[in-house]
Amino acid sequence: MYSQMAMEYLDRTFRALADGTRRSMIHALARERSRTAGELGRRFRSAQPTISRHLKVLELAGLVERTIEGRVHRFRLRPGALREAARWIARHQAFWQGAVDELDRLLSEVSSR
Amino acid sequence: MTAARTFAEVRRRLAADPVAVFAAFADARLVGRWLKPSPEIALTLLRFDFREGGGYRFAYRLPQGRTVIVAGTYRSIVRPSQIVFSWIIEPPDEHAGIESEVTVTIAPAGDGAELVIRHEKLGRADAIERHAGGWQGALDQLAAILAKGG
Numbered sequence: 001m002y003s004q005m006a007m008e009y010l011d012r013t014f015r016a017l018a019d020g021t022r023r024s025m026i027h028a029l030a031r032e033r034s035r036t037a038g039e040l041g042r043r044f045r046s047a048q049p050t051i052s053r054h055l056k057v058l059e060l061a062g063l064v065e066r067t068i069e070g071r072v073h074r075f076r077l078r079p080g081a082l083r084e085a086a087r088w089i090a091r092h093q094a095f096w097q098g099a100v101d102e103l104d105r106l107l108s109e110v111s112s113r
Numbered sequence: 114m115t116a117a118r119t120f121a122e123v124r125r126r127l128a129a130d131p132v133a134v135f136a137a138f139a140d141a142r143l144v145g146r147w148l149k150p151s152p153e154i155a156l157t158l159l160r161f162d163f164r165e166g167g168g169y170r171f172a173y174r175l176p177q178g179r180t181v182i183v184a185g186t187y188r189s190i191v192r193p194s195q196i197v198f199s200w201i202i203e204p205p206d207e208h209a210g211i212e213s214e215v216t217v218t219i220a221p222a223g224d225g226a227e228l229v230i231r232h233e234k235l236g237r238a239d240a241i242e243r244h245a246g247g248w249q250g251a252l253d254q255l256a257a258i259l260a261k262g263g
Contacts, residue, residue, distance in 0.1 A: 007208075007209065007211060010208070010211060011234075014119055014234040017119045018119055085119070088208055088211070088234065089119070089120065089121050089234075090121075092121040092213075093122075093123070093232075095121075095150045096122075096123040096150075096230045097123055097150070098149070098150030098151050099147065099148055099149060099150055099230075100123050100125045100230065102146075102147040102149060102151075102152070103127070103137055103148075103228075104125065104127060106137065106143065106146050106147040107128065107133060107134070107137065110133070111128065111133070
């Protein structure tokens, strides 16, 4: 059974993905094994608190994991949460694709009568 | 793997005028005949109240015997060009309880119509933020009234 927690996770994942900067951060992390908060800040030319906030949202959504080495916070992508979100999208994409085929068929039946 | 897209979207040019396409979403007898992903799935309209603020509840009986129930509210209806409704799958389902939103846009195109169905996951987190925005507006008004009175 799908737990309440998993559902809330998916909710948070989508919310995290709804932001352009955060999506770019995911792309950057997808190309590298890991990045430090400082590297990400330089790359996105953003103030460190802004970057930290984005990383926190991504972390809560289960999209990235953080390891702390002394004063350095290092981030790594967790593809599992992305796969969950992709599955939700694929399910609804297939639903509407099929439904529109059905609609097309119905409309041609109605108009040929 | 990347996830640039956070929505599902389908576009289709249909050989029917926008009014006929709109009717397919608005008329219960028509809805029951097509609003499902394949002919093998049986759709039963448990509730269908097509007006702004009205709700729907659809039961999809899958070939394997399982039934999936989807329900929602019509948030905005602009005849014959746009329909916005919420979309929530009921438990038990792996995606149960996630409130998403569907926007249907119907535009004239040549002799027919172009239909765009965009399904977005807005999520409760966003709803909370929207409500927070509403509260902010109410508080600003209250502050303005108090400032005038004082």
